[in-house]
Amino acid sequence: MSFVQNFPFFSIILAMFSGIVSSVLKGKKARVLSICAIAATMVLSAAVLAYCAATGESYVYWMGHFPAPWGNEIRAGVLEGLTALLFSAIMLLSVIGGVKYTQTDVEPSKQNLFYILIDLMLSSLLALVYTNDLFTAYVFVEINTIAGCGLIMITQTGRSLTAAIRYMVMSSLGSGLFLIGLSLLYDVTGQLLMSPAQEAVGEIVESGQYEIPLLVIVAVVSVGLAIKSGLFPFHYWIPDTYGYATPTASAILSGLVSKGYIFLLIKFYYRVLSPESVVRSHIGNVLFLFGVAGMMLGSLRAIMQTDTRKMIAYSSVAQIGYIYMGIGLGTPEGMIAAVFHIFSHGATKALLFLSARGLYRVSGDRTDFLALRGSGYRNRLAGVGFLVGSLSMVGFPMLSGFISKLLFATSAMASPGKMLTTLIALAVSTVLNAVYFLRLLTGLYRPARSGAYDAGAGPDGAAGERVNAPGFRVAVLCLIAFNLILGLFSQPIVRAITEGLAMFS
Amino acid sequence: MFGELNLNLEEEAAMVLFGIGFTMLLLHRNLIKKILGMNIMDTAIYLFLAAKGYIAGRQVPILTDGVTDPAAYINPIPSGLVLTGIVVSVSTTALMLALTIRLYERYHSLDLDRILISMKQEEEEQL
Amino acid sequence: MSKRKSPQELGRYLKFKRWLAGDLDLLEDVTEDAVPVAAPEIADRLPARDSALESRCRASEEVYGPEVWPQSHAPGYAQAWRDRVALQKGAGDAQAVLQAQEKSLGFFRAVYKIMAVLLCGAIILVFLWTTAFLPPFGNPDNPANNEVPARYIRHGVEETGATNFVTGMILDYRAFDTFGESCVLFIASCCVQVLLRVDACDGKSAARTRIQQENDRLFEPKNDGILQQTARLLVPLIMIFGVYIILNGHLSPGGGFSGGAVLGSGLILYLNTFGFAKTERFFNERVYRRMTLCALTFYCLAKSYSFFTGANHLESGIPLGTPGAILSSGLILPLNICVGLVVMGTMYSFYTLFRKGGM
Numbered sequence: 001m002s003f004v005q006n007f008p009f010f011s012i013i014l015a016m017f018s019g020i021v022s023s024v025l026k027g028k029k030a031r032v033l034s035i036c037a038i039a040a041t042m043v044l045s046a047a048v049l050a051y052c053a054a055t056g057e058s059y060v061y062w063m064g065h066f067p068a069p070w071g072n073e074i075r076a077g078v079l080e081g082l083t084a085l086l087f088s089a090i091m092l093l094s095v096i097g098g099v100k101y102t103q104t105d106v107e108p109s110k111q112n113l114f115y116i117l118i119d120l121m122l123s124s125l126l127a128l129v130y131t132n133d134l135f136t137a138y139v140f141v142e143i144n145t146i147a148g149c150g151l152i153m154i155t156q157t158g159r160s161l162t163a164a165i166r167y168m169v170m171s172s173l174g175s176g177l178f179l180i181g182l183s184l185l186y187d188v189t190g191q192l193l194m195s196p197a198q199e200a201v202g203e204i205v206e207s208g209q210y211e212i213p214l215l216v217i218v219a220v221v222s223v224g225l226a227i228k229s230g231l232f233p234f235h236y237w238i239p240d241t242y243g244y245a246t247p248t249a250s251a252i253l254s255g256l257v258s259k260g261y262i263f264l265l266i267k268f269y270y271r272v273l274s275p276e277s278v279v280r281s282h283i284g285n286v287l288f289l290f291g292v293a294g295m296m297l298g299s300l301r302a303i304m305q306t307d308t309r310k311m312i313a314y315s316s317v318a319q320i321g322y323i324y325m326g327i328g329l330g331t332p333e334g335m336i337a338a339v340f341h342i343f344s345h346g347a348t349k350a351l352l353f354l355s356a357r358g359l360y361r362v363s364g365d366r367t368d369f370l371a372l373r374g375s376g377y378r379n380r381l382a383g384v385g386f387l388v389g390s391l392s393m394v395g396f397p398m399l400s401g402f403i404s405k406l407l408f409a410t411s412a413m414a415s416p417g418k419m420l421t422t423l424i425a426l427a428v429s430t431v432l433n434a435v436y437f438l439r440l441l442t443g444l445y446r447p448a449r450s451g452a453y454d455a456g457a458g459p460d461g462a463a464g465e466r467v468n469a470p471g472f473r474v475a476v477l478c479l480i481a482f483n484l485i486l487g488l489f490s491q492p493i494v495r496a497i498t499e500g501l502a503m504f505s
Numbered sequence: 506m507f508g509e510l511n512l513n514l515e516e517e518a519a520m521v522l523f524g525i526g527f528t529m530l531l532l533h534r535n536l537i538k539k540i541l542g543m544n545i546m547d548t549a550i551y552l553f554l555a556a557k558g559y560i561a562g563r564q565v566p567i568l569t570d571g572v573t574d575p576a577a578y579i580n581p582i583p584s585g586l587v588l589t590g591i592v593v594s595v596s597t598t599a600l601m602l603a604l605t606i607r608l609y610e611r612y613h614s615l616d617l618d619r620i621l622i623s624m625k626q627e628e629e630e631q632l
Numbered sequence: 633m634s635k636r637k638s639p640q641e642l643g644r645y646l647k648f649k650r651w652l653a654g655d656l657d658l659l660e661d662v663t664e665d666a667v668p669v670a671a672p673e674i675a676d677r678l679p680a681r682d683s684a685l686e687s688r689c690r691a692s693e694e695v696y697g698p699e700v701w702p703q704s705h706a707p708g709y710a711q712a713w714r715d716r717v718a719l720q721k722g723a724g725d726a727q728a729v730l731q732a733q734e735k736s737l738g739f740f741r742a743v744y745k746i747m748a749v750l751l752c753g754a755i756i757l758v759f760l761w762t763t764a765f766l767p768p769f770g771n772p773d774n775p776a777n778n779e780v781p782a783r784y785i786r787h788g789v790e791e792t793g794a795t796n797f798v799t800g801m802i803l804d805y806r807a808f809d810t811f812g813e814s815c816v817l818f819i820a821s822c823c824v825q826v827l828l829r830v831d832a833c834d835g836k837s838a839a840r841t842r843i844q845q846e847n848d849r850l851f852e853p854k855n856d857g858i859l860q861q862t863a864r865l866l867v868p869l870i871m872i873f874g875v876y877i878i879l880n881g882h883l884s885p886g887g888g889f890s891g892g893a894v895l896g897s898g899l900i901l902y903l904n905t906f907g908f909a910k911t912e913r914f915f916n917e918r919v920y921r922r923m924t925l926c927a928l929t930f931y932c933l934a935k936s937y938s939f940f941t942g943a944n945h946l947e948s949g950i951p952l953g954t955p956g957a958i959l960s961s962g963l964i965l966p967l968n969i970c971v972g973l974v975v976m977g978t979m980y981s982f983y984t985l986f987r988k989g990g991m
Contacts (some may be wrong), residue, residue, distance in 0.1 A: 596820030
């Protein structure tokens with residue numbers, strides 16, 4: 001066994017261990033430890049990715065001394081490595097970029113608790129990505145939920161507390177449904193690990209026994225994870241949750257947490273059920289329908305907002321709709337597009353949330369469109385970051401959003417029944433995205449009302465240097481570069497996703 | 506269709522409780538009752554799991570008299586899952602209760618709708 | 633030549649321009665437009681003006697800030713006074729708006745209730761329908777009773793050393809789940825600390841500190857002789873029982889979680905009887921933090937060692953001992969002790985955090 005194969009396990013344990021140690025550290029040390037742990041995780045995940053890409057196959061890793069149906073296992077392949085790498089990269093940039101704002105938003109004596117939450121969030125995301133065991137997935141889904149709730153309410157304003165309780169209620173519903181689905185699955189298959197469960201499901205499907213329980217299991221698990229990731233009819237908690245947290249938390253929640261659940265759902269479809277039985281159960285059609293509805297209504301609600309925070313949050317609803325639409329297409333191409341959009345949206349949303357906060361900062365901490373007028377001049381870097389993020393969301397060529405839209409459109413060609421709907425939905429939603437993002441962008445680069453802001457923050461170009469902390473500058477620049485890389489050099493990533501999905505089954 | 510219902514009475518009780526808890530958690534306006542609903546829902550799942558582990562006429566899964574024949578004991582896996590599940594639900598309950606306390610301190614109400622209304626009013630006053 | 637715009641067109645155009653500039657909220661709530669004039673009724677319901685109480689309320693508002701309303705001083709009157717202030721302000725009119733909204737919500741609420749019952753019924757029906765197709769209850773031939781539990785029972789004792797198969801399963805075969813579960817407890821206690829811990833150094837929550845301490849005086853022990861004598865008798869027994877459950881986790885029903893909960897309840901009883909001053913002599917926040925850190929670190933390292941050796945097919949070299957003895961079953965006993973300590977600390981810290989925001 002090669003030493004590199006230990007790395008997925010090392011990265012999970014490292015993140016957890018740094019969280020545990022942070023409980024006795026002061027805020028600053030906890031921050032350094034957390035950033036180091038995330039960076040180390042990134043390196044380890046890159047090594048895993050390189051190893052899996054070189055050997056061309058996935059492997060399972062025993063968590064203990066016992067093989068598959070008896071002991072816990074994790075599993076690593078190209079897609080897992082890639083996801084872990086990109087997730088930890090986005091998380092690192094969000095944490096670095098938001099350091100300054102975290103210091104002001106979080107009580108000084110509770111800073112270390114914030115970084116504990118970040119560490120455990122990372123470890124649970126990694127565990128969700130790597131796990132090969134359904135019950136482990138449930139436990140880490142819960143860690144993820146509680147850490148997410150902690151990240152929302154860490155600012156302790158009235159808005160964030162109510163957002164946290166709504167988030168918690170919806171997430172508990174999702175967890176409950178996921179757990180009952182798991183129990184039913186255990187009842188009819190007798191397995192908790194994914195690989196033996198898949199065999200057992202295959203036998204059940206062949207014999208025709210337990211057809212109805214299997215249908216209910218697919219529905220319940222899908223609905224549970226869809227609630228947790230905020231698919232359209234269950235999106236009510238999203239605007240407050242994403243909009244009013246500290247920027248690091250917003251970026252992580254919107255960019256990564258909901259994506260972790262979607263990744264688990266994809267894993268459930270590929271590794272426990274088979275793609276064919278998913279298609280046969282028609283759950284894909286339901287997800288497709290709600291995905292398209294989410295794209296439309298999320299964008300429409302975003303247009304109606306005058307508060308930037310809520311606008312960005314509603315745009316997340318629309319983007320989650322894109323991902324579910326891709327899953328719902330029921331073809332491998334659709335799934336590839338969905339996975340690519342997971343990464344693309346994660347990078348873009350982190351950029352948008354961070355740079356939006358940079359813009360509020362030079363606008364007297366106000367978030368409505370009028371106050372933000374001209375802020376693109378007052379904080380150049382944040383303005384450019386927001387510009388790139390918005391254009392990527394709209395689907396401007398060379399940026400990552402364009403590639404994901406292209407992938408969705410080409411994958412729609414392969415599924416005749418849904419081609420027209422998908423294409424129309426894409427077109428309409430692109431126009432809607434353009435409407436709300438460009439409306440804000442034109443405002444950003446329009447001169448502010450005279451005398452609204454003092455001369456120090458005026459459009460003299462030097463202001464941008466002063467207002468931005470070094471971490472923020474690095475993070476925004478890296479995220480812009482990240483978007484460009486995803487947009488310009490998408491071929492290797494798409495190839496890796498294709499390879500990884502092929503390894504899944 | 507419902508002809509075989511009497512075979513699984515324990516599971517049916519669990520499912521009825523799950524439905525009640527789920528609806529309470531989703532739709533009740535009172536936060537404390539929401540939390541109660543969540544606990545009912547979780548407990549229903551544990552009842553379901555425990556019922557699934559039972560095998561008629563067998564012993565608890567603890568070694569007695571050196572017998573290591575699987576036919577002598579019930580299935581230990583659901584018991585283990587229930588143990589894990591209980592700890593998870595204790596944690597979630599504690600967190601939600603703490604949130605409820607904070608919200609009550611701030612808005613003097615346990616009614617989620619009222620809390621939302623007074624939160625919006627408070628924000629309007631600040632503007 | 634440009635055509636002149638009609639007034640409607642112009643209006644629409646202006647509205648569009650305002651929207652484009654982000655000036656106009658298209659989502660204005662309809663309910664807020666309804667003008668609620670219920671003010672006189674409220675004024676009638678208010679109790680007579682009590683200037684002494686009012687000044688007390690005002691004074692405590694100055695001390696504690698408007699955020700924390702001094703409920704403890706005059707619960708009923710505080711609300712009434714608040715209403716009066718709102719009425720006097722005229723603009724706010726909090727209660728009246730609320731009432732009007734609730735009146736308009738009445739119909740909605742009725743529909744809501746019916747929908748709730750229907751939803752509940754639908755969920756129950758779907759799941760009942762599912763259970764009708766599940767394997768029958770208590771049948772040894774069910775799919776769940778396959779080779780997995782068979783190995784746990786047949787080889788459990790020789791592979792894990794634990795005579796309690798459930799403990800052997802959760803702490804050896806499926807130990808990663810259980811480690812995750814301890815982390816759930818740890819992170820939940822972190823979140824509760826974020827919400828409820830009151831730090832003295834911090835100006836923002838100074839008001840909360842005072843409120844909490846004031847409330848806490850209601851609970852402080854009143855040197856109740858009966859209670860203290862009973863507790864002197866019971867606390868040692870509870871503690872010994874908890875330790876027994878933890879130490880016998882691999883031999884009989886029990887283990888770290890249940891034993892830790894018993895220990896935690898014993899500590900809480902001691903605290904309630906003898907007060908914080910006495911308890912903090914041996915169990916304060918520093919002890920708690922260090923204990924949790926040590927226990928979780930040991931757990932993490934021990935399990936990492938075991939996972940690493942297992943995955944790389946190495947011998948772990950940890951002796952399993954004689955099955956049935958206290959000192960047996962390898963890592964399970966120390967892990968149970970760690971889990972027990974973590975659970976005890978967490979239970980106790982939940983209690984103190986809920987009660988007065990810190991240890």
